[in-house]
Amino acid sequence: MERCDLVITGGGPAGLAAAVSAWEAGVRDIVVLERDQELGGILNQCIHSGFGLHTFQEELTGPEYAGRYVEKVRRLGIPCLLDTMVLELSPEKVVTAMSRERGLFQIQAGAVILAMGCRERARGALRIPGFRPAGIYSAGTAQRLVNMEGFLPGREVVVLGSGDIGLIMARRMTLEGAKVHVVAELLPYSGGLKRNIVQCLDDFGIPLKLSHTVIDIQGRERVEGVTLAEVDANLRPIPGTEEHYRCDTLLLSCGLIPENELSRAAGVALHPTTAGPLVDESLETNLPGVFACGNVLHVHDLVDFVSEEAAAAGRSAARFLSGGGARGHRTIPLRAGKGVRYTVPAAVDPVRMDEEIVVRFRVAGVYQDVSVVASCGGEPLVRKKRMIVSPGEMEEVRLKRADLLAQPDAEEITVALEMKA
């Protein structure tokens, strides 16, 4: 069997940034396995701009952002196998993969970085009743068809879900000559970034209907129309609020799900809220030497933060491979407190952690004038004020190693929101 120090499953933004940072930290035997025919992952279909403001201090398109990392990986000479699907990962870190060129093969990895990204929640999982005709697309599938392949999936469009891809696609479909009638959002707030609502809907006069959902799909062969209804506080459709839209296409942008079938089969423990692996401060899963980063870990809003997280995973893998960074004597669990849905990481080891780590999380609702507080045994470690927080925008708080070392008896760190009295 082939051996390789570091196998990275996925050549999207997470996998590429992890590869570069692992190299920079001294790992020389790396392979990136990518299932698509090119590197860059989903960024290749994100031809709009807005990427890279944090990482490169300039505004890039998705392919440009990916290109920067692809270029780095090429320059470093890190091998990337394209059109290569990972079929299985064993707890002993044997990776089984397959491609046209190399056939079916196995690699014994010293360390593995999981970077498989996420998938879109499909109509079936949303349980939207009605017929099952052609013309129902997840927004990302439509984005690929339009942006990479030049095809228009439909001309009269309704979008369900105001996730970023849905907002971006409402604009894209309009620019390509389709009529986007409405974007409906089940929740009373959008799941997308504020800037996308302004630039993709408001600027094009596309209405956003909050607290609305699709309750029926008509058309036996091709979509002929959908029925929207307003929903109550329990998200139940309110009788009498039905509105019919004639359309040939329904785009769905109703959430992303980290794609962890490979991880689960390997025995990686998953977080019930994020559906991504449970990781510690080194982004290491319960399987020693198996790390996770990017959207397979938890769904991000901005690729810049994916790159940052992936770089940390790359460094952790390098440290693992060099025999350093054994887990310390204790890890302190991180608890999602009031108003916080989850934290990544879910635990920290104060001995082996970097001087400072970023804890990312999402809040449970839209709140104004709050403080984000990380506390330990009732003592606040960090407190920061936020004018407004919403579930659509990932939040972060930074923990310092020194602070944690000063709490030798800490049993738990809580990240919570303090509402204004």
Place this chain on the structure above:
Amino acid sequence: MYDILIIGAGVSGTAIARELARYEASICVVERCEDVCCGTSKANSAIVHAGFDARTGSLMARLNVEGSRMIPQLARELDFPYRNNGSLVLCMSEEDLPALHSLYERGRNNGVTGLRLLSREEILALEPNVREDVTAGMEAATGGIVCPFGMNVAFAENAAENGVEFRFGAAVTGFQRTADGWRVLTDNGPLEARIVVNAAGVYAGELHNMVSERKLRVIPRRGEYYLLDHAAGGFVGHTIFQLPGQNGKGVLVTPTVHGNLLVGPNACGVDTLESVNTTAAGLEEVRQKAENIVRNLPLGQVITSFAGLRAHEEGHEFIIGEAEDAPGFIDCAGIESPGLSSAPAIGKMVAEMVRDKLLLSQRKGFKATRKGILNPAALSFEERQKLVARDSAYGHVVCRCEGITEGEILDAIRRPLGARSLDGVKRRVRAGMGRCQGGFCTPRVMEILASELGIPMEEVTKCGGRSRMLAGVNKDGYAEGDGHGAV
């Protein structure tokens, strides 16, 4: 002029065609859709019923028991997925115990073997996710699960290989008597045959009533289902039924041969023969009924829902035989549950009927076996390595959720009666049937279909007809002078 024209390429029609292919005769199957298995045969419980349910002495009971006995061997001969997982009927209250016992008796009277009454404890030991307030139950060891698409496609391919002709995209619109038999009018030209077999599923009543004064009433009754991800496939091992009550069989919870979990169906009267839409109320009813028999049903793992129509005949009996006032017109109507389980026996029965009527002789060279689409996932590592080395298309995974390779998709398209649409591919090899429901593989499968069929991408359909996947190319709506200006 054919000897025999079979209307409908569902599981009944193709089972009949495959059995008739044993004889010297010219046979054609005419189907209104673009593919086999497009009606009731594609949307049902995928169950091989043991045969305890139908009324003793009925044709339904006889054909069910006979069909379910034939399926295991057919699955080997024709290479379609079948598993003998056994079924359990649950009795949820003391008051229903007499009904359970009479079901047991009925099953024995129907000739079902392997029936066993179980105590509450025995049931919970077998199936820990059954509700703890279960009272008693019955196990049917011969119960099984089958891939309904796989069985239907297998019958059709084997029939085609033995010389049966198939015409798709031709809906029957009327009949004329001729000196030798029938002239069958379709929306794609007329066809003539000495014998017509009406296996038109929910349309069988309508067609029968065009030729006969002894009217049949086939009433569509919709059943809605949830299909759950592989992650939930082990939720139950057996097919779990609730003791049949006033409204049919209630809902069942069952693994599928592909490792998913299937929950449903309800039973709801509908207005049209095309009402295969799901409804919020129907799906909610399925959930509630399922929770009457199992606990902690992982509905968070639902990957899709669908609805199918039962071709319910008002007497709840299979209507198989020559119409009294229409010689040479053989009905195969009212084929609702247990129609799938009975299909092989229906095929045999109708074929023998036609054989005797036309005095057909055995055809030499009938090939009784058929090789299905190769499933690389079932091979050993070394075998699979060799396969990919021999044909690199088996090294390219197209549908990541189900792990389906380009090689399998090409096979599905290239074989006789191959797939012509995304749904056709999906039914044959499951590409797009997984948890992402085609989110990633749809554009890739479209490309393969376009290339194999020699058509532009814009003409690729989901399921034939007007179900085109694409409206056009970017900006093609910006015609000159439409006010948008040049882009």
